[in-house]
Amino acid sequence: MPASAFxxxxxxxxxxxxxxxxxxxxxxxxxxDVQVTSVSGSAQSVGEAPAAIFVITADDIERAGxxxxxxxxxxxxxxxVARLDSANYAxxxxxxxxxxxxxxxxxxxxxxxxxxxxxxxGVFWDEQNAIMEDLDRIEVVSGPGGxxxxxxxxxxxxxxxxxxxxxxxxxxxxxxxxxxxRALGARYGGRFGDNxxxxxxxxxxxxxxxxxxxxxxxxxGFRSDWGGARDAFTLQGDLYHGDQDQLVGAxxxxxxxxxxxxxxxxxxxxxxxxxxxxxxxxxSERRVSxxxxxxxxxxxxxxxxxxxxxxxxxxxxxxxARTTEDAFTPGPGTVFLNPAARRLxxxxxxxxxxxxxxxxxxxxxxxxxxxxxxxxxxYMPSLRLAWRPDAGSLVWAAVSRAVRTPSRFDTELxxxxxxxxxxxxxxxxxxxxxxxxxxxxxxxxxxxxxxYFNVYDDLRTLEATSLGVFPLEVRNGxxxxxxxxxxxxxxxIADWWRLNAGLNWQDKDLQIDPGSADVFGVDFAxxxxxxxxxxxxxxxxxxxxxLDLSGRYVSELPSPQVDAYVAVDARIGLxxxxxxxxxxxxxxxxxxxxxxxxINPSLPxxxxxxxxxxxxxxxx
Amino acid sequence: MRLASILLAMxxxxxxxxxxxxxxxxxxxxxxxxxxxxxxxxxxxxxxPDAGLPVQLCVIGADPLARTLERATMAQRVGARHFExxxxxxxxxxxxxxxxxxxxDRTAAALRAARRRAILSITSGGxxxxxxxxxxxxARVRFYIDDALAEEGGLTIDxxxxxxxxxxxxxxxx
Numbered sequence: 037m038p039a040s041a042f043x044x045x046x047x048x049x050x051x052x053x054x055x056x057x058x059x060x061x062x063x064x065x066x067x068x069d070v071q072v073t074s075v076s077g078s079a080q081s082v083g084e085a086p087a088a089i090f091v092i093t094a095d096d097i098e099r100a101g102x103x104x105x106x107x108x109x110x111x112x113x114x115x116x117v118a119r120l121d122s123a124n125y126a127x128x129x130x131x132x133x134x135x136x137x138x139x140x141x142x143x144x145x146x147x148x149x150x151x152x153x154x155x156x157x158g159v160f161w162d163e164q165n166a167i168m169e170d171l172d173r174i175e176v177v178s179g180p181g182g183x184x185x186x187x188x189x190x191x192x193x194x195x196x197x198x199x200x201x202x203x204x205x206x207x208x209x210x211x212x213x214x215x216x217x218r219a220l221g222a223r224y225g226g227r228f229g230d231n232x233x234x235x236x237x238x239x240x241x242x243x244x245x246x247x248x249x250x251x252x253x254x255x256x257g258f259r260s261d262w263g264g265a266r267d268a269f270t271l272q273g274d275l276y277h278g279d280q281d282q283l284v285g286a287x288x289x290x291x292x293x294x295x296x297x298x299x300x301x302x303x304x305x306x307x308x309x310x311x312x313x314x315x316x317x318x319x320s321e322r323r324v325s326x327x328x329x330x331x332x333x334x335x336x337x338x339x340x341x342x343x344x345x346x347x348x349x350x351x352x353x354x355x356x357a358r359t360t361e362d363a364f365t366p367g368p369g370t371v372f373l374n375p376a377a378r379r380l381x382x383x384x385x386x387x388x389x390x391x392x393x394x395x396x397x398x399x400x401x402x403x404x405x406x407x408x409x410x411x412x413x414x415y416m417p418s419l420r421l422a423w424r425p426d427a428g429s430l431v432w433a434a435v436s437r438a439v440r441t442p443s444r445f446d447t448e449l450x451x452x453x454x455x456x457x458x459x460x461x462x463x464x465x466x467x468x469x470x471x472x473x474x475x476x477x478x479x480x481x482x483x484x485x486x487x488y489f490n491v492y493d494d495l496r497t498l499e500a501t502s503l504g505v506f507p508l509e510v511r512n513g514x515x516x517x518x519x520x521x522x523x524x525x526x527x528x529i530a531d532w533w534r535l536n537a538g539l540n541w542q543d544k545d546l547q548i549d550p551g552s553a554d555v556f557g558v559d560f561a562x563x564x565x566x567x568x569x570x571x572x573x574x575x576x577x578x579x580x581x582x583l584d585l586s587g588r589y590v591s592e593l594p595s596p597q598v599d600a601y602v603a604v605d606a607r608i609g610l611x612x613x614x615x616x617x618x619x620x621x622x623x624x625x626x627x628x629x630x631x632x633x634x635i636n637p638s639l640p641x642x643x644x645x646x647x648x649x650x651x652x653x654x655x656x
Numbered sequence: 657m658r659l660a661s662i663l664l665a666m667x668x669x670x671x672x673x674x675x676x677x678x679x680x681x682x683x684x685x686x687x688x689x690x691x692x693x694x695x696x697x698x699x700x701x702x703x704x705p706d707a708g709l710p711v712q713l714c715v716i717g718a719d720p721l722a723r724t725l726e727r728a729t730m731a732q733r734v735g736a737r738h739f740e741x742x743x744x745x746x747x748x749x750x751x752x753x754x755x756x757x758x759x760x761d762r763t764a765a766a767l768r769a770a771r772r773r774a775i776l777s778i779t780s781g782g783x784x785x786x787x788x789x790x791x792x793x794x795a796r797v798r799f800y801i802d803d804a805l806a807e808e809g810g811l812t813i814d815x816x817x818x819x820x821x822x823x824x825x826x827x828x829x830x
Contacts, residue, residue, distance in 0.1 A: 059688040060728070064820055067692070068798055070685050095783035169761070203717045203760025205745060225761075227745075231719050264723045427793070479823045531825075579768060614747070614765045655761065 086400065086422035086432030087181070088472055088486035088522055090114050092174040094199075099574065099584050101607045101621035102649050103168050103212055103219045103241075105196065106161045110588070113524040113538025113570055114178035114192070114486075118590075118634035121642045122216075122243045123162035123251035123280050126634050129178040129192030130488065131518055131542055132562035133634070134158075139562070141440055141464075143181065143189035146196045147272065149298050149316045153332055154360040154380055156445040157188055162278060163292060163320060164196070165255050167221045167237050169208055169653070172199040178522060179488060180438035180468050183388050183402035183418045190438040190466050191490075198272075201225060201233035201261040212619075212651025217243040219651070232262030241278075253278030253292075266304055273297035294320035309343035327367035334360045350390040352402075358382045362444065371451040373444055380444075383407045388418075398422040410442040411463050429475035436470075439463040446496060446510050456501065458510030465493040483525030490518045495546070495561055500553040513552030514561060518544045532576045540568040559595040563634070567591040582609035582619075596635040602626060615656065621649045685797045686790055687724040690757055690778060693788065694734050698812035703754060703774045710740040714753035717760030718780075719743060725757075750775060758786070774810045787811070793822070803827045 059067065090112045100108040106125040110117045116133055118126045128139035140157035143150070144164075152159045174196050181189035204225040211220035218241070225235035236258045244250035257274035275295040281288070298316035305311070315337045323329040336358035344350050361379045366372035388402030400420040407413050418436035425431065440463060447458040472486035494512035501509050520542030527535045543566060546558040554560075572586035584607040592600040607621035623646070624631075630643030694711055711734055715722035722743045729739035742753070747766040750756055750773075757778045758766040764784050770777045777786030787809075789800040800822050806813055807827035818824050 059684060060732075062688075064689070064692060064696075064817070067685060067688060068796060068820060070796065093783060199760060202719045205717065205761065208761070227719075231723060233719060264720055268720065611764075614768060 085177075086398075086420045086430065086434065086472070088114055088178045088470065088484070088488075090176045090178075090484075090524060092176065094169075094172055097168050097171050097174070099582065099607060099609070100168075101584075101605075101609075101619055101651065102623065103210075103221075103651065104243075105164050105166065105168075105171075105174075108168070108174065109176070109194070111572075112174070112176040113540055113568070114522045115176055115194075116540070116564060116568065116590075119642070119644055120634055120636060121251075123253075123278075125161045127159070127161065127194075128562070128564075129176070130490065130520060131544060131564040132191060133564055134562055140443070141188070141190040142192050142194060144194045144196070147198055147270075147298060148300065148314055148338070149296060149318060150334070150336065150358070151318075152188060153320070154334070154362060154443060155330060155332065155364070157440060157443040160292070160320070160322070162251060162253065162280065163276065163294060165239060165241060165253060165276065166196075166198065167208070167210065167223050167239055169210060169655075170198050170204050170223060170235065170237065170259075172197045172203075178486070179434070179470050180416075180418065180436040180466060183386055183404045183416060183436070187382075187406055187408070187414060187416070187439050187441045187463075190440045190464070198259060200270075201235045201259050204235045204259075205233065206656040208653065208655040210651065210653040212649055214647045214649040216647060217241075217649070229262065231264055232260065234258060234260040251278065251280040263302075268302045268304075270300040270302075271298070289325040291323045292321065294318070305343075307343070309341065311339070311341045313337070313339045324367065326370075327365065328370065329365045330362065331364075332360060332362040334358065348392045350392075351387065353385075353387045355385040356383070358384075364444070371449050371455065373448050374450050374457065375448065378444065378448070380409050382409075396424045406441070408441045410447060410461075414439050414441060414463060428477070429473070432470075432472045434468070434470040436466075436468050438466045438468065440466075449510075451507075454506055454508065455498075456507040456509045458496075460512075461496070461510045462494060462512055464495050464512065467491045467493075480528040481525065482527075483523070485521070485523045487521050488519060492516055492518070492546070497548065497552060497554040498556050498560065500555055505555060508555065511552070513549050513554050514546055514558060515549055516544065516546030516558070518542060518546075532578075534574045536570075536572040536574065538568070538570040542566060563593045563595055563598075565591040565593055565600075580611040582607070584609070590633070593634070598632050598635055601631050601633070615654055617653045619651050621651070623647050623649065682792070682797060683721045683724050684728070686757075686780065687721055687728050689790070689797065689799070690725060690755060691729045691732060691739055693776065693778070693817065694739075694755065696814035696817035697776050697806075698814075699754060699774050700810045704737075707736060710738050712752050712754045713739055713741045714750060714756045715741065715743050716745070716747070716756070716758040716762050716766050718757060721757065756786070770809070771805070772808050776806070776811060787813075788821075791822070798822050801825070 092108060092111050096111050097108045100111060106117060106127060109115055109127060114129055116128050120126055126133045126139055128142055132141050133139045144152055144159045151164060177193040181193040206225055208223045221237060221239040223235055223237035227233050239255040241253045253276060255274060255276040259272035261270050263269045273296055277293040279289055279291045296316060296318040300312060300314040302312040318334040321331045336356060338356035340352060340354035342352045359381045363377040364373040384404060384406040386404035391399045393399050403415060403417040405413060405415050416438055420434040423431045442461050446461050449455060450457045469489045470486060474484035476482050493515045495514035497511055497513035498508045499511045499513055501507060522540050524538040529535060546561055548554045568590050570588040575583040577583060587604045589602050592598060604625045605623045607619060609619040611617050624644060625646055627646050630645040633644060713725060722741055726741045729741060732739055747762055747769040750769055753775050755776045756770050759780050763779060763782060767777055767784055767786055778788045779786040780790040785802060787802050787806045791798055801818055802825045803813055804825050804827045
């Protein structure tokens with residue numbers, strides 16, 4: 037190795053002469069002051085947004101260790117994640133995790149594709165799988181995100197972002213196993229043409245928590261990116277098939293299958309403006325052996341244009357259309373949808389202006405208009421203020437309105453003599469007040485603190501009709517407030533040792549409206565812990581060893597009651613060679629006897645036990 | 657339909673706005689930084705055995721940026737040297753590189769391969785960091801410098817560049 041003596045014949049000279057590009061003429065200082073648009077439009081700029089956003093990085097995803105998206109989401113302190121069974125999770129932000137596991141106030145997207153179902157506005161988490169190494173990050177926003185994302189982004193947004201094909205080249209084989217689960221995936225990435233890259237992958241998963249519930253899933257997919265600095269194109273798609281044994285009185289089998297394809301074109305203009313157009317189609321099917329089945333086809337087109345106007349305005353405008361067509365086959369003698377099949381159209385348009393009032397203060401005003409087949413035109417305005425008192429910190433405040441528009445299950449689910457659907461059910465409505473502060477206090481310490489006060493109106497209730505208690509009807513008979521604090525931070529004790537801590541405290545004050553004939557009470561709205569605490573220690577010992585320890589506390593759930601619990605996980609990651617890595621993770625180390633995280637009254641409680649997961653990865 | 661008129665109004669805004677924008681694509685700023693850094697880095701003599709040798713800018717996992725870099729450096733010189741941009745697929749291939757920009761899957765392997773060599777490693781986002789590590793702060797491209805890592809490879813960094821970094825991990829005092 038050469039010594040560090042500076043070469044006489046140094047290449048330290050004046051910067052090269054200028055040519056036609058303006059950037060070349062700037063000094064390095066000036067270059068660092070050039071405002072940039074992010075590669076992925078609004079997705080990445082959200083990282084700087086004045087909102088309660090937590091980004092689960094690729095490193096965090098790897099260190100979660102157990103190759104499942106819902107499990108990786110546990111690392112976001114601003115989410116409440118509870119496991120229901122081998123494949124299903126109840127996940128929400130800022131409360132309202134519904135006792136059936138169907139939280140419905142969260143917008144979840146995978147690479148810009150909406151994945152919540154129009155049937156009940158919740159997410160089938162068993163359909164959301166990926167080669168974890170191919171994920172770039174998961175952005176988790178707690179609080180309303182209605183302006184850019186639209187209805188259903190009431191309590192939060194989860195945005196799962198996969199890596200560009202250029203970043204996933206070569207062969208990767210990864211897999212893992214525990215006593216109750218297996219996962220195996222392979223991906224190959226290559227190039228084409230002058231500037232194109234692609235990857236293809238296959239994935240097989242098998243999981244069971246508590247015999248005899250077992251879940252198997254197989255998935256194939258691809259992603260391709262090409263183009264240059266001016267025009268960039270993405271085409272990607274997935275196909276999956278899975279089945280799951282579930283114990284509901286008798287053993288039942290649920291089969292799922294589906295696929296999606298998405299294309300996106302992004303043009304960056306020399307002015308700095310950016311236009312993106314994306315379209316996708318998505319199909320999902322579920323069949324239960326008892327005869328119930330549901331098919332949903334969705335298609336959507338979205339456009340977004342981001343540009344600056346004068347020195348002080350940065351605008352994003354967009355419009356989109358989404359259509360879903362579903363068909364629901366009831367089982368014998370159970371609930372049915374009337375009509376059994378329906379097409380729903382949603383049209384939307386939004387505008388958001390970021391105004392630089394001074395160098396340190398931005399005002400962000402926006403509104404989204406959305407027209408749906410149930411309630412007509414909905415408007416979701418938001419006003420945010422961002423103040424940067426110094427380079428490393430941000431104080432922000434926001435007032436936003438968001439709505440959850442009705443779903444098929446809210447309005448058209450019927451059971452003769454028992455349930456009459458919700459012929460008058462309208463949107464649930466939120467007015468949210470938020471205040472936050474985040475700062476890079478110094479090189480080692482980073483933290484974020486956000487508080488919220490949410491005023492809900494027209495929340496869903498099940499009410500008696502004039503005919504007696506039954507049949508029930510779905511109406512909007514509940515209102516009230518929720519409030520809470522979300523805090524998280526990261527402290528680097530040393531270059532090789534980092535501590536992450538999170539706190540999530542919330543409380544609800546809901547009431548049934550006067551005049552409502554509600555029969556279930558406010559517990560119907562959700563079953564949420566008051567307090568969640570988490571602490572993670574992440575060590576990188578040399579280049580080759582990772583040693584992680586994490587603990588979380590979740591306070592009790594009131595109704596149905598679930599005891600408070602502490603879960604401790606540990607993981608050792610070993611980089612054996614540059615191509616081969618091994619990791620051993622232990623989950624729920626304190627839970628020899630098993631415990632529940634959530635209770636769905638229509639299912640027997642599932643016990644989650646201690647498990648050891650060994651995984652290996654080889655990449656070319 | 658009320659929305660139709662809103663959409664129409666919005667497309668009118670698009671048509672009207674041909675703004676003199678203060679915004680630029682992130683890649684262009686990073687690419688400009690990358691070749692401009694070269695003027696502030698001292699390589700050991702063995703790195704440039706011949707006065708006319710081009711500065712090798714290697715890129716792994718970021719083809720669009722490589723293209724931008726090719727365009728930006730076409731007419732540029734550092735002293736007598738011009739630039740050569742190479743997109744490389746594999747970390748084993750970095751021997752001739754003077755600068756290595758790496759993102760994505762290969763980052764860890766490439767950084768290990770570049771270690772203790774006179775290669776200016778540059779990374780972006782992510783948890784693995786080269787000598788220079790880009791980050792976005794307040795919609796601006798900024799960077800960290802690991803001067804200790806530079807020292808291991810026998811590189812020197814001009815204090816003027818160190819001054820511009822968000823933070824510097826210092827080399828051992830000597």
